[in-house]
């Protein structure tokens with residue numbers, strides 16, 4: 357059963373997904389807005405075009421006639437996915453899920469209002485005055501984000517009324533597409549945050565991976581680890597919420613469901629990705645019987661997943677570029693990082709250019725069950741710090 361998969365978005369997550377797909381003999385056409393994207397380096401074919409352009413998207417679908425469309429980023433003309441789904445193409449996990457999650461308003465209202473999940477208090481703002489008003493009602497500090505953005509783009513913490521104007525401008529600049537609307541949220545003083553990778557299957561029960569702890573800076577992921585100790589009642593509550601929201605969005609695949617945990621207030625639903633999650637790259641360290649990309653693929657193809665087992669603790673830490681470069685940068689220090697520890701792996705994504713703060717690689721590492729997870733995190737972070745992204749000669 358060879359299927360043709362059209363991958364919309366070809367970054368690091370798509371690259372690992374493509375590798376998993378090829379290991380099962382599938383055909384992948386990797387798409388993105390730039391040539392030489394990570395997944396294109398391992399796919400059967402590539403298409404470079406603006407996926408926000410509905411006509412261009414339709415032309416590529418017409419040309420390749422895929423069996424399955426797998427969105428990997430959010431910058432896609434997602435309304436068109438309903439048409440493709442109606443025409444008999446499998447959209448992963450479903451056109452509804454991709455549409456709802458690309459806009460914070462749709463998913464937040466579904467979670468908080470329809471499903472009654474606990475979230476940070478929030479308001480929307482379409483003008484600077486509305487934002488001022490909303491921030492006053494929420495109180496300070498509060499968090500401002502574009503309705504359409506990811507990886508922390510356009511996100512800022514507003515500490516006092518004097519910060520609101522900057523947050524408005526920064527949010528509008530970081531906004532994807534043509535929507536100029538922001539969400540302002542109560543700042544949650546959480547004790548920790550987790551991603552609960554959740555797998556929905558066409559035939560078979562919804563499964564959960566062991567929770568992944570992570571640390572973010574400026575709204576972007578820096579390190580993740582599996583699996584932190586969390587209160588059993590918090591885990592149960594997070595699983596209940598994850599099942600509710602993925603069930604309401606419908607479809608088969610792996611989802612990254614994000615939660616804030618507070619000793620005092622319990623579990624808050626934050627948001628979710630209807631696809632493998634960046635913090636889930638820790639599963640590349642062999643923490644589970646199947647990594648998040650293999651799980652996504654199996655769920656998509658309808659290959660049964662009897663269970664997900666936790667094999668050993670793991671950690672990941674990102675390698676960011678401190679420089680901007682129009683061509684592929686150089687990587688220094690991989691040898692040093694590798695020599696220090698045989699249970700670490702350096703993954704360079706092979707992005708053809710760099711900008712300041714762009715994620716260019718990741719270090720993943722593991723240790724034996726029962727190990728000191730904090731020590732493992734330190735080792736992996738130290739190794740990632742050894743690898744330096746530099747301007748090409």
Ligand SMILES: Nc1ncnc2c1ncn2[C@@H]1O[C@H](COP(=O)(O)OP(=O)(O)OP(=O)(O)O)[C@@H](O)[C@H]1O
Nearest residue numbers: 476499505506507508509541542543544572575627
């Ligand atoms: N209301 C909040 N209170 C406290 N911290 C928050 C809040 N909202 C977001 N954050 C912090 O910012 C991080 C990123 O937020 P969020 O997941 O909403 O952004 P994103 O742009 O969708 O990121 P990604 O696409 O990487 O998931 C969160 O993981 C959390 O650390």
Ligand SMILES: NCC(=O)N[C@@H]1O[C@H](COP(=O)([O-])[O-])[C@@H](O)[C@H]1O
Nearest residue numbers: 365366367368369370429507634714
């Ligand atoms: N939080 C979402 C996320 O991590 N997405 C991953 O980053 C890539 C974009 O990277 P780029 O901005 O460096 O091109 C996406 O293609 C995806 O693999």
Ligand SMILES: [Mg+2]
Nearest residue numbers: 507614626627
């Ligand atoms: Mg997030």
